[in-house]
Amino acid sequence: MIKRIGDIVLIQLSDIDSNIYLVGDTVIDCGTGFNFTRLRDIFNALKRNMNDVKQIINTHCHFDHVGGNGYFLNAKVAIHEDDAKVLEKGDGELSNADFFDGKLHPRKPERILKEGDKLNPDKLDLEVIHTPGHSPGSICLYDKKRKILFTGDTLFSDGVGRTDIAGGDPKGLESSLQRLLKINV
Numbered sequence: 001m002i003k004r005i006g007d008i009v010l011i012q013l014s015d016i017d018s019n020i021y022l023v024g025d026t027v028i029d030c031g032t033g034f035n036f037t038r039l040r041d042i043f044n045a046l047k048r049n050m051n052d053v054k055q056i057i058n059t060h061c062h063f064d065h066v067g068g069n070g071y072f073l074n075a076k077v078a079i080h081e082d083d084a085k086v087l088e089k090g091d092g093e094l095s096n097a098d099f100f101d102g103k104l105h106p107r108k109p110e111r112i113l114k115e116g117d118k119l120n121p122d123k124l125d126l127e128v129i130h131t132p133g134h135s136p137g138s139i140c141l142y143d144k145k146r147k148i149l150f151t152g153d154t155l156f157s158d159g160v161g162r163t164d165i166a167g168g169d170p171k172g173l174e175s176s177l178q179r180l181l182k183i184n185v
């Protein structure tokens with residue numbers, strides 16, 4: 001299923017895949033990779049080619065967000081410094097790939113993100129907000145001008161990210177959510 005939010009395309013593949021946002025030639029999160037053919041069909045329907053995606057921003061290192069990274073053959077991966085090692089090692093426990101019965105292929109991210117970094121996919125002007133708790137390197141991406149916040153698994157419309165998993169930290173999540181409360185979205 002797809003939804004258009006202005007020039008942002010939200011792609012939802014299944015209950016276990018993360019939201020995938022397509023913004024120009026950037027993708028924010030990639031799902032598990034289990035539903036690759038469905039994703040390819042959606043790109044075809046959008047008259048887009050997955051090989052034209054230049055940049056992947058992962059909001060954190062969990063398998064349901066990064067498992068599909070490898071299907072974008074020409075994209076460089078950006079992820080927060082505190083979650084980068086999980087990708088680099090293909091860590092099945094900390095990525096929760098084991099939980100999903102998936103295999104995370106080790107991959108060295110091309111860009112390591114930290115608090116305050118700027119990313120500019122297409123018409124967006126995103127700033128990295130480090131929001132640890134759901135995972136140590138969870139980030140939100142904020143476009144101040146357009147008042148858009150991509151929250152990954154830190155915050156949902158009906159709840160917050162779980163912390164009872166490997167790498168989770170309830171206290172950290174609480175302070176991250178306190179920070180987000182002050183943001184105008």
Ligand SMILES: [Zn+2]
Pocket residue numbers: 060062134153
């Ligand atoms: Zn997650």
